[in-house]
Amino acid sequence: MVTYNLIGAGLIVIGAGIGLGQIGGKAMEGIARQPEATGKIQTAMIIIAALLEGLAFGALFLGK
Amino acid sequence: METLLNDFSPGLFIVQTILLLGLIFLLVKVAWKPILTSLNEREEGIHGALEAAEKARAEMQNLQADNEKLLKDARAEREAMLKEAREIKDKMITDSKEQAKVEGDKMLKQAQAAIESEKKAAVADIKNQVAELSIEIAEKVLKEQLANKDQQLKLVESMLGDVKLN
Amino acid sequence: MEEVSKMIRTLVLLCTLCISLQGFAISEGGDQGAVDTKDEVDAYILHHIKDAHDFHLFSYTGDNGERKHVGFPLPVILWSSNGLATFMSSEFHHDDAGKVIVEKGGSKFVKLHGKIYELNAGASEVQFDEHHHAENAAKVLDFSITKSVFGILLVGLLMLWAFSSLAKQYASKKVPTGFGRVLEPLVIYVRDEIAKPNIGEKKYRQFTGYLLTVFFFIWILNLLGLTPLGFNVTGQLAVTAALAIFTLIIYTFSGNKDYWMHMLWMPGVPVLIRPVLAIIELAGAFIIKPFSLLVRLFANISAGHIVVMSLVAIMFTLKKSLGVVGATGLSLVLSFFITLIEVLVAFLQAYIFTMLSALFIGMAVAEHDHEHEHDANGHDIPDAEDVRGDFI
Numbered sequence: 040m041v042t043y044n045l046i047g048a049g050l051i052v053i054g055a056g057i058g059l060g061q062i063g064g065k066a067m068e069g070i071a072r073q074p075e076a077t078g079k080i081q082t083a084m085i086i087i088a089a090l091l092e093g094l095a096f097g098a099l100f101l102g103k
Numbered sequence: 104m105e106t107l108l109n110d111f112s113p114g115l116f117i118v119q120t121i122l123l124l125g126l127i128f129l130l131v132k133v134a135w136k137p138i139l140t141s142l143n144e145r146e147e148g149i150h151g152a153l154e155a156a157e158k159a160r161a162e163m164q165n166l167q168a169d170n171e172k173l174l175k176d177a178r179a180e181r182e183a184m185l186k187e188a189r190e191i192k193d194k195m196i197t198d199s200k201e202q203a204k205v206e207g208d209k210m211l212k213q214a215q216a217a218i219e220s221e222k223k224a225a226v227a228d229i230k231n232q233v234a235e236l237s238i239e240i241a242e243k244v245l246k247e248q249l250a251n252k253d254q255q256l257k258l259v260e261s262m263l264g265d266v267k268l269n
Numbered sequence: 270m271e272e273v274s275k276m277i278r279t280l281v282l283l284c285t286l287c288i289s290l291q292g293f294a295i296s297e298g299g300d301q302g303a304v305d306t307k308d309e310v311d312a313y314i315l316h317h318i319k320d321a322h323d324f325h326l327f328s329y330t331g332d333n334g335e336r337k338h339v340g341f342p343l344p345v346i347l348w349s350s351n352g353l354a355t356f357m358s359s360e361f362h363h364d365d366a367g368k369v370i371v372e373k374g375g376s377k378f379v380k381l382h383g384k385i386y387e388l389n390a391g392a393s394e395v396q397f398d399e400h401h402h403a404e405n406a407a408k409v410l411d412f413s414i415t416k417s418v419f420g421i422l423l424v425g426l427l428m429l430w431a432f433s434s435l436a437k438q439y440a441s442k443k444v445p446t447g448f449g450r451v452l453e454p455l456v457i458y459v460r461d462e463i464a465k466p467n468i469g470e471k472k473y474r475q476f477t478g479y480l481l482t483v484f485f486f487i488w489i490l491n492l493l494g495l496t497p498l499g500f501n502v503t504g505q506l507a508v509t510a511a512l513a514i515f516t517l518i519i520y521t522f523s524g525n526k527d528y529w530m531h532m533l534w535m536p537g538v539p540v541l542i543r544p545v546l547a548i549i550e551l552a553g554a555f556i557i558k559p560f561s562l563l564v565r566l567f568a569n570i571s572a573g574h575i576v577v578m579s580l581v582a583i584m585f586t587l588k589k590s591l592g593v594v595g596a597t598g599l600s601l602v603l604s605f606f607i608t609l610i611e612v613l614v615a616f617l618q619a620y621i622f623t624m625l626s627a628l629f630i631g632m633a634v635a636e637h638d639h640e641h642e643h644d645a646n647g648h649d650i651p652d653a654e655d656v657r658g659d660f661i
Binding site: 107109110111112113114115116117118119120122123125126127129130131133134135136137138139141142145148 | 319320348384410411412413415417418421422425428429432433435436439440443444453456457460474477478479481482486505506507508510511512514515
Binding site for chain 1: 562565572
């Protein structure tokens, strides 16, 4: 039972990691393309990362 | 999930709600309202001051432009006046030159005329005097000649001999 | 440059101090004795992230083998079946296994895993079932001044003192001096970076008070959680739930006609889909949004505490394989960097919570005065403004 939970947690972390990587990478690309929009991109990035994080944590705690 | 629900303490929830409500009301009353009001006031003040400075700068620029314009005008006026003066001077010079020339000519002419008339007069005078002298001489001669009949005849003859009949 | 390096030095010093004190706390922490093995560390960490009824700094074993606890008791206030009961937490004598029974106002109370239970009438001892749950005892409404409530009070008073003194400074002069100079940019930051862009120039003013309070409340409590005092206030589900419900209440009651219209009867979509959308929107507004707010803060802070304490615990769990110096060095290096990250997370979570609250409020009060684009059939094409809510 515990093992299944741990596998699930691992899957969640993998998914969230891919998502966060995408967000961070795209944000970096955006900043590189338009350095003057850094502030706006960072804000949007943090918001989206937070939303994703909320989802991931929600899933983790539902499985706990 | 089950452990989470087990950990959830309704008492703490209620206490936190009450405390947070109190904290929000107190902070809004003693802190946030005065802080935000004075921040806004200060920002408006800064904004106003900046605007006033900008205005003053624009005014200053206007003034400077005006000054420059005035200066330019003055310079142009001076230039014009100088030019006018120069022209007047030139004109005066030429005018007076001409006038002088005319006058001179006139005087010259007058002088010439006077000289001419004087000459004429002098010539006439001389002529008169010569005539008178001639007459006097002639008189004297005649008087002398006529005193002697022979001589009178001789004279007539000589005179007649002089006169060429042409 | 010198200022920055000075700041970094101070930060490093503080982090090191925190870690070493936490290490000390773990090593001497357990109620039963010094913590050494992995299971004991796990138990200690789980105990730590829970609320406590007394303010316990550390324990040590005295000369005669007796456990000594350093800290102070906090008042316990209970609403039991026989009415209100108050006593000091020291009456439990640091018992957490339900052995010590306190009798007050005709009820018998025991403390079990950080919770206070009231024994059923006639019972004189806690009976456990096979899952180690109490069989003959029920939870009571616990209004105690627990460690978390103590932390909340502390932070509340701190904030009241700091910000009212800042407010007083403005009465006499335009620019604050001293500590006010640190607070002012933070207040301006919350107002200009969180409240204004998310709520809008016109209506931000009336919500800024709430956002400022919540921001500083969460941030200071998060930072307090990093100190060795052992506070874990923003890691309590009840606390974050209360915060999230405040946001929920505010954006529900300040929502304008457009907000409810878009929630209940979405314009611009076929009539048959509207009820389905309404259900989704309602679930989003009343369940998903507050739930994501409360879980995010709780989970981040709890996870942070668990990670820091686990890394500190490497000192003891890897002592056998790496030696004392190796284990301590590894633990110090790892926990030092994680603590630095936690300092960032402490700010980030306060920022995110405030930011999302502002965003939700902004969505509720947004003026939909813009003209919708129409497609060929005359239907509204929802623009980004309208569908933004579906993604949050």
